[in-house]
Amino acid sequence: MTTLIISVLVAHALAMQADQPMTDRTSASTLPSEFHLEFLGQSISGVVDLSGSEVAAYDFPRKRLIVLNGAVGLDFIDVSNPAKPLKLSSFSCLGTNSVAIHGDLIAIAVAPKVRSVPGEVVFIDHAGHELRRMTVGANPDMVVFSPDGKTLLVANEGEVDEENNIDPEGTVSVIDLGNGVMAATIRTADFRAFNTQADSLKKQGACLFVPNHTVAQQLEPEYIAISNDGMTAFVTLQEANALAVVDLPSARITSVFGLGLKDFSKSALDPSDKDGGIRINPWPVFALRQPDTVVAWEQGGVQWLATANEGEQREGAMFVDSVKVGTLTLDHGAFAKEGSNSPGWGWEDLVKPEHLGRLDVCGPMADLDADGDADRLVCFGGRGVTVWKFVDGKLIEAWDSGSDVERIVAERMPAVFNADSRKNPSQDQRSKSKGPEAEGLTTGIVDSRRLLFAGLERPGGIVTWDITDPTHPVLLDYVNQRNTDAPLNLDKDAGLAMKNALVVGDLGPEGLMFVPADKCPNGSPLVVMCNEISGTTSLWQVKVGPKNSKRNTFPK
Secondary structure: OOOOOOOOOOOHHHHHHOOOOOOOOOEEOOOOOOOEEEEEEEEEEEOOOOOOOOEEEEEEEEEEEEEEOOOOOEEEEOOOOOOOOEEEEEEEOOEEEEEEEEEEEEEEEEEEHHHHHHHHEEOOOOOEEEEEEEEEEEEEEEEEOOOOOEEEEEEEOOOOEOOOOOOOOOOEEEEOOOOOOOHHHEEEEEEEEHOOOOHHHHHOOOOOOOOOOOHHHHEEEEEEEEOOOOOOEEEOOOOEEEEEEEEEOEEEEEEEEEEEEEEOOOOOOOOOOOOOOOEEEEOOOOEEEOOOEEEEEEEEOOOEEEEEEEEOOOOOEEEEEOEHHHHHHHHOOOOEOOOOOOOOOOOOHHOOHHHHHEEEEHHHOOOOOOOEEOOOEEEEOEEEEEEEEEEEEEEEEEEEOOOOHHHHHHOOHHHOOOOOOOOOOOOOOOOOOOOEEEEEEEEEEEEEEEEEEEEOOOOOEEEEEOOOOOOOOEEEEEOOEEOOOOOEOOOOOOOHHOOOOOOOOOOEEEEEEEHHHHHHOOOOEEEEEOOOOEEEEEEEEEEEEOOOOOOOOEEE
């Protein structure tokens, strides 16, 4: 059976696969890791390709995880022995999107089948007794408690309802729990004040091009992080490539920031599934970061954020913003071989399938001078993470991971490089789209160092950085429990997938959660990873010191 966590390949072996040397001018330093993840145990829901494990919350007093299982509702999993997690029971609640815990209260985001209809937050106790339901906005996608538990925030995504041709506004619900759940009140923070700011947001890199739609309709809250003092929330607006700031005392959205464009000519990526393998090189392409998860922490009196830049196209009957480079007419001047935009490459080279021809890019952002051709290429997703500094009401980019993610996956587990989470083998198949798709993100302190962990939705696994210095992170590790030997093609044979559920490993990481050492049953910090495709929940121990020489393999 293939070893799934392997030592670093020698550099020249990868260089031999590439047309040009793999280079990167923005990624983290890479040092021998004294911090690494070691696989402990796994809970298998038996639900494959139906979000059998999507998000987890940790019940510290009872030493159990509450895991969102899209096929059932919630699973309660005992982790008093993290090496042998044991499912205890389930709570039936269909339409669940997110779960959060504070003290004796559990909050569940529940979306109805009709996306444009307002959803609910359901409050239950730890015995599974329903306490109260509260109506919130359309498609509640995430819930999170403030540090003191007196406020619950809900990201109401407001996704398009294609069946009924309705696009509801995205909002954030602010639920006041200061007087208890039965006396809770709710306020709604909306984006209508930004309807007149489309042009200024576009200049900041926001993707707001849906015809006849307001800004408020195009801003879809995805994920929320809250400051340590519980006064400010930061909300990712994924499709729009933007981030909102919410003042919690007033329940008002005070700012929306476009997140700019990442320049892959100064970094590197593999943009094609027809280039014969792993080819990580600079290309004249920009990217919409379009983050899913955001985490927040305070350090040195400064508010810091990190985003996992998954990427997300708008695709549906109402509007499609994705086109292939090969279908565009490139401006011959902007992409001349001698030009600054594409040194060494001419427009006729770039449109070839083995180069940029098959890459998905944002059509509305291509033609800058409205003359019918493409002056700029902007793909979806930043293929990594970004660290931001929020100071004096301004959001400032402090660091970007460059090609860290693609590079370390290529080195340590090339079989899953830009792979499809639904197929084995599938190396390089996602290069033409959004690559590895960093989605889940969590951070925590280990041995006085701040670490950042990112889950990769397509290849699977977790990338770790030391971000103690947020402006100069250090790339530490990549681990993956995916079994590349297991036959897998979920598009063709769901029965085969179910048969192999016990041996497929982890597929499609969605949510990550850090549990500090003082809250863990075994006294060591943990990272919990929920995998929505395989329906598995995996526990990883954060270790300090050199890796054991014995390689980790898929558990039998």
